[in-house]
Amino acid sequence: MDLSYTAEELAFRDEVRAFLAEKLPKDMSDKVRRGENLGKEGHELWHSILNNQGWLSYSWPKEFGGAEWNAVQRHIFDDECAAAYAPRIVPFGLSMLGPVLHKFGSKEQQDHYLPRILDGTDWWCQGYSEPGAGSDLASLKTKAVRDGDHYVVNGQKTWTTLGQYADWIFCLVRTDPDAKQQEGISFLLIDMNTPGIEVRPIVLLDGTPEVNEVFFDNVRVPVENLVGEENKGWTYAKYLLTHERTGIAGVGFSRAGLDALKRVARIETANGRPLIENPLFAARIAQVEIDLMAMSTTNLRIISQASAGQAPGVESSMLKVKGTIIRQEINDMMRRAVGPYAMPFASETVEGDNDPIGPDYAGPVSAQYFNNRKLSIFGGSNEIQRGIIAKVKMGG
Amino acid sequence: MNFDLTEERQMLQDTLRRFLSDRYTTTARNEIIESDAGISTEIWNELAELGVIGALFTEEQGGFGGAGFDIATVFEELGRAGVVEPFLDTAVLGGGLITALGNASQTALIDDVIAGGLHLALAHGEPASRYDLSRVEATAKVDGDEIVLNGRKAVVINAEAAGYLIVSAREGGGAFDKDGISLFLVPTGTTGLTLQGYAMMSGGRAAEVTLDDVRLPVSARLGAAGAGYGALVDTVARANVALAAETMGAMETATELTREYLVTRKQFGRPIGTFQALAHRYSDLLIELEQARSAVTNAAGNLESTDRDLQIAAARNLMARVGRLVAEESIQMHGGIAMTQEYELAHIAKRIVMTDHRFGDADYHLERFIDLSAA
Ligand SMILES: Cc1cc2nc3c(=O)[nH]c(=O)nc-3n(C[C@H](O)[C@H](O)[C@H](O)COP(=O)(O)OP(=O)(O)OC[C@H]3O[C@@H](n4cnc5c(N)ncnc54)[C@H](O)[C@@H]3O)c2cc1C
Ligand SMILES: Cc1cc2nc3c(=O)[nH]c(=O)nc-3n(C[C@H](O)[C@H](O)[C@H](O)COP(=O)(O)OP(=O)(O)OC[C@H]3O[C@@H](n4cnc5c(N)ncnc54)[C@H](O)[C@@H]3O)c2cc1C
Numbered sequence: 001m002d003l004s005y006t007a008e009e010l011a012f013r014d015e016v017r018a019f020l021a022e023k024l025p026k027d028m029s030d031k032v033r034r035g036e037n038l039g040k041e042g043h044e045l046w047h048s049i050l051n052n053q054g055w056l057s058y059s060w061p062k063e064f065g066g067a068e069w070n071a072v073q074r075h076i077f078d079d080e081c082a083a084a085y086a087p088r089i090v091p092f093g094l095s096m097l098g099p100v101l102h103k104f105g106s107k108e109q110q111d112h113y114l115p116r117i118l119d120g121t122d123w124w125c126q127g128y129s130e131p132g133a134g135s136d137l138a139s140l141k142t143k144a145v146r147d148g149d150h151y152v153v154n155g156q157k158t159w160t161t162l163g164q165y166a167d168w169i170f171c172l173v174r175t176d177p178d179a180k181q182q183e184g185i186s187f188l189l190i191d192m193n194t195p196g197i198e199v200r201p202i203v204l205l206d207g208t209p210e211v212n213e214v215f216f217d218n219v220r221v222p223v224e225n226l227v228g229e230e231n232k233g234w235t236y237a238k239y240l241l242t243h244e245r246t247g248i249a250g251v252g253f254s255r256a257g258l259d260a261l262k263r264v265a266r267i268e269t270a271n272g273r274p275l276i277e278n279p280l281f282a283a284r285i286a287q288v289e290i291d292l293m294a295m296s297t298t299n300l301r302i303i304s305q306a307s308a309g310q311a312p313g314v315e316s317s318m319l320k321v322k323g324t325i326i327r328q329e330i331n332d333m334m335r336r337a338v339g340p341y342a343m344p345f346a347s348e349t350v351e352g353d354n355d356p357i358g359p360d361y362a363g364p365v366s367a368q369y370f371n372n373r374k375l376s377i378f379g380g381s382n383e384i385q386r387g388i389i390a391k392v393k394m395g396g
Numbered sequence: 397m398n399f400d401l402t403e404e405r406q407m408l409q410d411t412l413r414r415f416l417s418d419r420y421t422t423t424a425r426n427e428i429i430e431s432d433a434g435i436s437t438e439i440w441n442e443l444a445e446l447g448v449i450g451a452l453f454t455e456e457q458g459g460f461g462g463a464g465f466d467i468a469t470v471f472e473e474l475g476r477a478g479v480v481e482p483f484l485d486t487a488v489l490g491g492g493l494i495t496a497l498g499n500a501s502q503t504a505l506i507d508d509v510i511a512g513g514l515h516l517a518l519a520h521g522e523p524a525s526r527y528d529l530s531r532v533e534a535t536a537k538v539d540g541d542e543i544v545l546n547g548r549k550a551v552v553i554n555a556e557a558a559g560y561l562i563v564s565a566r567e568g569g570g571a572f573d574k575d576g577i578s579l580f581l582v583p584t585g586t587t588g589l590t591l592q593g594y595a596m597m598s599g600g601r602a603a604e605v606t607l608d609d610v611r612l613p614v615s616a617r618l619g620a621a622g623a624g625y626g627a628l629v630d631t632v633a634r635a636n637v638a639l640a641a642e643t644m645g646a647m648e649t650a651t652e653l654t655r656e657y658l659v660t661r662k663q664f665g666r667p668i669g670t671f672q673a674l675a676h677r678y679s680d681l682l683i684e685l686e687q688a689r690s691a692v693t694n695a696a697g698n699l700e701s702t703d704r705d706l707q708i709a710a711a712r713n714l715m716a717r718v719g720r721l722v723a724e725e726s727i728q729m730h731g732g733i734a735m736t737q738e739y740e741l742a743h744i745a746k747r748i749v750m751t752d753h754r755f756g757d758a759d760y761h762l763e764r765f766i767d768l769s770a771a
Binding site for chain 2: 269
């Protein structure tokens with residue numbers, strides 16, 4: 001047992017640090033630190049900076065132009081990025097569609113779509129969820145009917161994150177209405193500019209237009225946009241979910257969040273003393289830090305197993321549940337830390353020409369608290385994750 | 397022992413509940429929140445006509461209520477409907493301080509407040525004061541028969557709509573002293589007074605207030621020089637009963653929306669409420685709601701007793717803990733739908749959670765409780 005990074009891993013970490021120090025634009029990390037929206041251009045800029053370094057595709061195999069880092073390297077990179085307040089990599093093309101195309105896409109699809117993900121030509125969004133199909137994804141109803149060399153798609157997707165920016169959407173659609181639920185689903189790539197597609201924004205409770213409804217009205221999709229075989233889409237979607245996911249615990253985000261919290265708690269005062277010296281608040285911080293220290297090691301234990309070739313099973317469900325609880329707890333404390341200045345509505349205080357209301361760190365904290373309630377809902381809710389753990393362990 | 401509302405309060409509750417469920421729909425409320433003023437004059441006037449403001453004042457003050465249970469009755473209904481109009485700021489805080497300290501010509505303003513014609517705002521908290529009621533650094537200096545005010549006031553709710561701000565400033569003592577704090581009635585048009593207004597997370601508006609050589613006649617002082625702290629504490633106690641009751645009403649709406657959703661939303665071919673993982677958590681919310689109702693009753697019923705501060709600290713601490721649980725669990729059990737701005741629960745959850753930031757969160761009231769129970 002050795003808890004420290006190897007010399008090689010340390011050298012890699014230093015390389016990542018040096019890169020971030022040199023290439024991460026200051027105004028970009030400031031925005032991330034303040035919880036501001038980067039907009040499409042901001043995300044695209046960061047992707048192109050990473051791509052120039054050859055690191056955007058860090059999880060992709062070399063044969064597809066990837067850096068093919070192992071799980072420990074990826075973890076180091078994610079950790080360093082979070083600590084430096086780098087933007088997150090938008091996952092839809094890179095870590096969701098990419099791996100599916102690597103494994104199940106045709107040669108033509110790989111050659112066409114993969115480079116366009118890396119160079120930023122195509123912004124992808126994920127079209128899985130529907131109004132009636134959330135946790136029970138396999139009950140999805142959007143249907144695709146074969147008509148000559150096209151599929152005709154009708155139905156509705158929802159919760160489509162950043163769909164307003166997207167050029168393309170990868171969708172799960174029902175191609176066989178008579179088969180057992182999971183067996184009649186196909187994986188289809190759809191150009192968002194096709195006639196018959198309508199995108200309507202959904203404003204989230206913190207005021208951000210982050211997700212959308214996407215409506216399909218007789219949308220004609222060329223058959224060559226089918227990934228893999230017809231009616232096998234569920235297998236591909238599940239591959240994604242069981243595909244090793246190292247970032248799921250969000251340790252880097254929690255670390256950065258905890259550091260920010262402590263910084264704020266040193267500045268804020270209660271009864272004339274720094275908040276960080278207040279026994280109740282100090283106890284809250286300590287409690288979450290103790291949890292986070294243990295979870296970081298849990299995360300590393302699982303990552304090193306993954307690096308050794310063992311696919312994590314229920315462990316990723318465990319990391320998701322614990323990781324989201326910790327992140328949400330830190331958001332909650334940050335909101336408390338700023339006192340009455342948690343009340344101003346962020347969009348008026350952090351955007352535009354207005355002077356910030358109160359200390360500049362206070363602007364986004366309640367918006368983040370409310371927005372991050374999503375962490376325990378999406379990507380398989382925490383209830384669904386707990387169900388998986390119990391089912392696997394009890395052999396249900 | 398009798399835990400029933402009096403007939404008058406029962407009537408007030410029924411009237412208010414009926415009016416708000418007819419008129420203060422989610423759509424209507426969301427439109428109000430998005431309007432420039434952030435509050436509705438029409439709703440305000442109609443509620444004033446129904447006697448909502450009068451119920452918060454005693455007969456001597458020109459109202460017909462004013463006791464702890466009157467406040468609790470009104471604010472529970474306001475909370476249930478997620479009302480953003482500033483009854484707390486204008487009536488309980490502003491009106492409360494004027495009636496506690498004002499002379500005859502100052503208290504004459506209350507008739508207008510009760511009729512709905514005048515808004516007030518309390519400009520007390522400062523950028524560094526957090527929830528500490530005695531921390532005042534704004535200054536007041538007598539200059540002949542005038543008073544000159546200087547300083548900054550933070551998150552002054554309802555400042556823009558108010559005809560007068562009730563401004564606290566020091567005429568003696570150090571930054572944390574209870575003695576030396578005076579209160580002044582400052583007309584909002586006064587030269588030297590600047591408001592930087594903004595919307596709030598849970599609806600309504602507030603402003604950062606700068607006092608830059610604001611000159612007033614000495615007669616603008618409420619009560620005696622340097623002796624405002626006691627009235628502030630009493631008034632904030634009443635506001636805390638109101639906030640606890642408001643949270644109670646909001647939590648009932650949150651759990652009712654959750655109940656409805658659990659029995660209607662289907663996944664995996666069955667109502668999600670049939671999953672025990674959710675059913676038990678819903679039951680836990682109801683168990684905590686009973687605790688919360690008792691905590692509000694304790695606080696409202698002890699508003700005039702020697703136990704007041706302890707009971708209020710207990711109630712606000714418990715409401716903060718239960719409130720967070722109810723808000724977060726209700727959102728979680730709904731899934732994505734609760735994350736959308738236009739769904740009723742989103743606003744209700746924000747009202748509940750943001751109450752933490754008015755006159756103290758769970759930790760603040762826990763510390764108060766520890767101090768008071770040790771004394
Ligand atoms: C901000 C945000 C962004 C999103 N982005 C995307 C996106 O880009 N693309 C996309 O396709 N989807 C996206 N989603 C959708 C997300 O995956 C779903 O919200 C999620 O699957 C839950 O589905 P639901 O919201 O319909 O809730 P439901 O499935 O209706 O769940 C409601 C409640 O019931 C619980 N529940 C359900 N089944 C069970 C069970 N068997 N046992 C116990 N409890 C159960 C859930 O845990 C939850 O608490 C996003 C969601 C959000 C909130
Ligand atoms: C100290 C003691 C004194 C007692 N005195 C009496 C007495 O005077 N008279 C008498 O008749 N009995 C008595 N009991 C028995 C008591 O009523 C039973 O222990 C109780 O009903 C639980 O039954 P069980 O022990 O068989 O556990 P089980 O019923 O087998 O339960 C095991 C676990 O499963 C859980 N569980 C069971 N069903 C469900 C469900 N549907 N959903 C979720 N969880 C579930 C339980 O909560 C428990 O955690 C006593 C028990 C104890 C320990």
